[in-house]
Amino acid sequence: MLGNKHIPCTVFRASRRQRLEILQGLVDSDGYIENRTNRVEICFTAARLAQDTVQLIRTLGLYPRMNSVDAVLKGRRVGIRHRINFTAYQDDAVSRLPRKLGRLSAKGLIAPYSRIRTIVGVALVDPGPAFGIEVDSPSGLYLAGEGMIPVGPTSTRG
Numbered sequence: 001m002l003g004n005k006h007i008p009c010t011v012f013r014a015s016r017r018q019r020l021e022i023l024q025g026l027v028d029s030d031g032y033i034e035n036r037t038n039r040v041e042i043c044f045t046a047a048r049l050a051q052d053t054v055q056l057i058r059t060l061g062l063y064p065r066m067n068s069v070d071a072v073l074k075g076r077r078v079g080i081r082h083r084i085n086f087t088a089y090q091d092d093a094v095s096r097l098p099r100k101l102g103r104l105s106a107k108g109l110i111a112p113y114s115r116i117r118t119i120v121g122v123a124l125v126d127p128g129p130a131f132g133i134e135v136d137s138p139s140g141l142y143l144a145g146e147g148m149i150p151v152g153p154t155s156t157r158g
Contacts, residue, residue, distance in 0.1 A: 005044075007052035012059055019059055020093065026053060027095045033088075033103040040094055042084045045071060050082030059143075062086045062094075 011022055027033070031042040044050040050066060057064040064086040071081035088094045089107040133153075135142045140153035 005046040005049040007049070007056055012055060016060070019056060023053075023056055023060065023094055024096045026056075028097050028100065031095070031100070033095065033100045035103045036105055038087050038089055038104055040086050040088050044082050044084075045079050047080070047082060050084060053084055055146075057084070057086055060092075062088060062092065 007022065011019060026042055027040060030044060031040060033040050042053060044053070047068075050068075054064045054066050064084050066082060066084045068080050068082045070077045071079045088104060090101065090104045091107055092104070093101065094104075095101045133142070133151075134140070135153075141150050143149065144151045
């Protein structure tokens with residue numbers, strides 16, 4: 001990992017507990033939790049580690065946002081800083097440190113926008129070949145796309 005900081009691919013398919021423990025380590029070492037706003041921030045200079053961390057956070061059902069800006073030290077640009085922000089609650093347990101975890105409040109009745117997926121448009125497309133996906137799980141749910149969006153079973157009947 002030295003010189004190539006990243007999260008191994010096998011971690012993304014590990015148990016929920018294992019994935020959460022990796023995130024807890026990242027938040028405890030490189031993260032900040034803003035007091036009572038439930039905003040968690042993690043910063044890295046390694047682009048791949050930042051992208052992998054975004055993916056890891058998504059696998060836990062959270063919705064991270066990442067932006068990359070110049071890292072400045074004493075007025076001089078020293079590289080690029082990748083900042084990841086997401087909303088978490090006490091139940092999410094994204095830290096093991098009591099001083100950080102204590103900054104998170106309990107989940108309220110209204111979900112913030114960062115925890116909601118919204119349809120922003122519908123467009124008519126030309127019909128073409130299509131197929132349904134069926135997975136071997138009791139619920140029929142699977143994760144789709146880069147955002148790891150939970151998707152329900154599709155119909156394969158015409």
